[in-house]
Amino acid sequence: MNIGQAATASGVSAKMIRYYESIGLIEAPVRTEAGYRVYAGDDVHTLRFVKRARSLGFSIEETRELLALWRDKSRASADVKAFALRHIGELEARIGELQAMVKTLGHLARHCHGDGRPDCPILEDLADAPAPQGAGRAHSRDRARHHA
Amino acid sequence: MNIGQAATASGVSAKMIRYYESIGLIEAPVRTEAGYRVYAGDDVHTLRFVKRARSLGFSIEETRELLALWRDKSRASADVKAFALRHIGELEARIGELQAMVKTLGHLARHCHGDGRPDCPILEDLADAPAPQGAGRAHSRDRARHHA
DNA sequence: GCTTGACCTTCCCATGATGGGAAGCTTTAG
DNA sequence: CTAAAGCTTCCCATCATGGGAAGGTCAAGC
Structure with missing residues (x-):
């Protein structure tokens, strides 16, 4: 299965699949002689996992941790729940x-x-908002929106 | 007043003040001979306006519109309310x-x-999340978080 | 007067997650 | 065989913000 089919089957765009591979979120698949990526059913399964995690608001780094927990067959459910x-x-x-x-x-x-x-x-x-009283500093802490 | 003082007085970092100027959100202030930006009380007022709008979740482009409404002394309050x-x-x-x-x-x-x-x-x-059924397309519509 | 440090300037880079698009090669259907 | 569709890599843009380098300026202390 080529990247286009994997994209359709997983709901993750081809562009994103390549990106996830480049940052090491998913493994690099085997290639044809011409250099085309070849995916198997398991890869699509992983991609769907990633997509679902992202749709639940987990960042890519958090998704990486979830994937590790998923693959660790001996993880304690308490760890996942706490996460x-x-x-x-x-x-x-x-x-x-x-x-x-x-x-x-x-x-x-x-x-x-x-x-x-x-x-x-x-x-x-x-x-007429009040002038800042504190340090005026305030290094903003925020997460970007995402979803689908 | 130099940019550092304007930053402290408005709660907007010097970095952001320069950025707002570069994108035309605020006007470029006069400069000293040495090239230092010089701000007046009115400028700080504008910066506070911007900061407040941002803290209420308005994007910079929306803030630009709000500034225009603010400066337009003949705007209808209905327009502001609708916004x-x-x-x-x-x-x-x-x-x-x-x-x-x-x-x-x-x-x-x-x-x-x-x-x-x-x-x-x-x-x-x-x-085991369900496979995508629709087009698999879905071009995400989202606004980044911000605030302070 | 001269040094030091705080402050200013511009410019480039990074973030997070995604899309757009170009240039070029491959595969497939007609 | 040709044209189209699909793949590859690479660069750019987004949105708002911060970090930091390299270098000029100003004010205070000695």
Whole structure:
């Protein structure tokens, strides 16, 4: 099976399959004499595993760890569960941040007339936000969105 | 005021201030003979506006639009409100995606013994995820996290 | 006055995950 | 045999941010 078929069968684009190989997330498959990658059913299985993990919000590095756990037939389910729970915690933290934004914006929007007049508490809030008090530093900690 | 002071006063790093200038989000300030950027109180005000908008999840391009609305003294508050409501919708969509992930993972984790045995429904789910049925295409639509 | 250190300048690189596209070779169907 | 579809590698772009190098500038201390 060529990369195109593996892509269709796994739902992972050919581009991404090559990328995953280049970063060592998946193993390099055998090649034909002409250099074409040749995949087997097992490879597609792995690709689906990766896709599913990504769709659940795991980063590629986390997916790498999950693959290792998957392949380690003697892993303790407790390890996997702890991993999943930690990830849930991170997801919930992000949800919390987004909800805080929605709450603030919703509050502002509710107080905005929304008519033809120019007065708008939304812009006023943005303009009159308090000056930073702390260090002004704040090295942002964030994960990029992804999914499918 | 030099860029360092503007950064401290606004909470936006000097690096970002220069970047915002380079993409035309903020105006280029006057310079000293030696080439140092010189900022006034108004510039800090604008930077705080930008920072606040970013912290509410607006992208830089959206922030650009908000700045334009802010500077347009004759804008209709309805326009601003619509903008905010649309953004709230996008935030809620992302929250929904994250919640779906949490729900799925939570479900799996609850069914995992979490003991020393290797059997784990979490990994089983990842491994046995259904094959893609549709086109397998799916060009992801996503916004990066940011905030502070 | 001169040195030192803090601050400024520009420029390039990296991140994370993905897509776009070019240039060129291969395979397959007509 | 030819044309199209598919494969290969390589480079670029995204989005917002930080890191760091190389070099100029300013202010304070001696």
